[in-house]
Amino acid sequence: MNKSLLVGAVLGAVGVTAGGAVATYSLVKSGPEYAQVLAVEPVKTQIKTPREVCKDVAVTRQAPVKDQHQIMGTVLGAVGGGLLGNMVGGGNGKKLATVAGAVGGGYAGNKVQEGMQNRDTYTTTQTRCNTVNDISDKVVGYDVRYSLDGKEGKVRMDRDPGNQIPVDKEGKLVLSQNEPAQ
Secondary structure, three states: OOHHHHHHHHHHHHHHHHHHHHHHHHHHOOOOOEEEEEEEEEEEEEEEEEEEEEEEEEEEEEOOOOOOOOHHHHHHHHHHHHHHHHOOOOHHHHHHHHHHHHHHHHHHHHHHHHHHHHHOEEEEEEEEEEEEEEEEEEEEEEEEEEEEOOEEEEEEEOOOOOOEEEEOOOOOEEOOOOOEEO
């Protein structure tokens, strides 16, 4: 037999055997390489971020009182009332009218000054602040429904897997780069 024919026959036999082994391995290999993703639902949580809001408001205040007991109004009212009472009547009636006018005028002067002091106000601007919360949504994961070997399952993942989830040689989902789980 020719040497090159023998080498060709041996190389052909090796090629056929290797091809058959690869074909057999792909048929014998157990299970799918990917799980089919059926639905992906983002899982969200609300984040509250506090911030301060300030605004200027007009505030009306009462002016400081200089004469707390309204003495000036009482004295002026008593003098005025006494003078008016003195103009009325004669004799003892005049004295009585003068006293009554002084008492009534003193009371009236007191109340007039009190009213004036209560209405003596001024307006100023004041800054008032309060805290409000801004609310926003943050995605914390994804609930993924999948189908693997005709069975449906559900898993939470930290990312959106797309259309497929890889499956390792043992038939477990590969949820991250490092660890398989199911």
